[in-house]
Amino acid sequence: GAGVSQSPSNKVTEKGKDVELRCDPISGHTALYWYRQRLGQGLEFLIYFQGNSAPDKSGLPSDRFSAERTGESVSTLTIQRTQQEDSAVYLCASSLGGGFNEKLFFGSGTQLSVL
């Protein structure tokens, strides 16, 4: 596609429910990143996928968070048993490759609100 696509754009859920967020990267981009941005804060790294390599999960805050990616295509971020502190904008980005000089292209994000 023309850009990184994320869905849903907004998600309101009740505490304890599971949510699934979707990211469709730019076609041909091999690297995909998930970040979280709490209100007024910077970007917090969650997970990184590069081609067929094992994902870097070092940023996932707890075992309630998991993510998958199908090949070099769509990725889903799943949050189980959501908590109020999970409320944030979840941003997905992709880059052409996974090198140190790669430029990230961001999607419009999913605003998650946990009541």
Add this chain to the structure above:
Amino acid sequence: QKEVEQNSGPLSVPEGAIASLNCTYSDRGSQSFFWYRQYSGKSPELIMSIYSNGDKEDGRFTAQLNKASQYVSLLIRDSQPSDSATYLCAAPSGGSYIPTFGRGTSLIVHP
């Protein structure tokens, strides 16, 4: 822990002035540095990248890198109200390709 530090601001400058945004990083192994602009309620978009010591100019924007001092800056000349946004500095750590982002500096350009 590898860190990228920015003053959160807000930095307020009059229209037409030069805005100077600063960033320091802790990992001497970092090789590339990026400035992203984020308008309120929007996603970050890349505006500049720099890899070598010195200055890099692109239109009204100049990025400056000093690896010895572990310091990156972004200068915006002839600032416009449309430049009002949060500017995020990012750098991959030396052992990783994953950019670490600073908290961002809020810039306000007033007419």
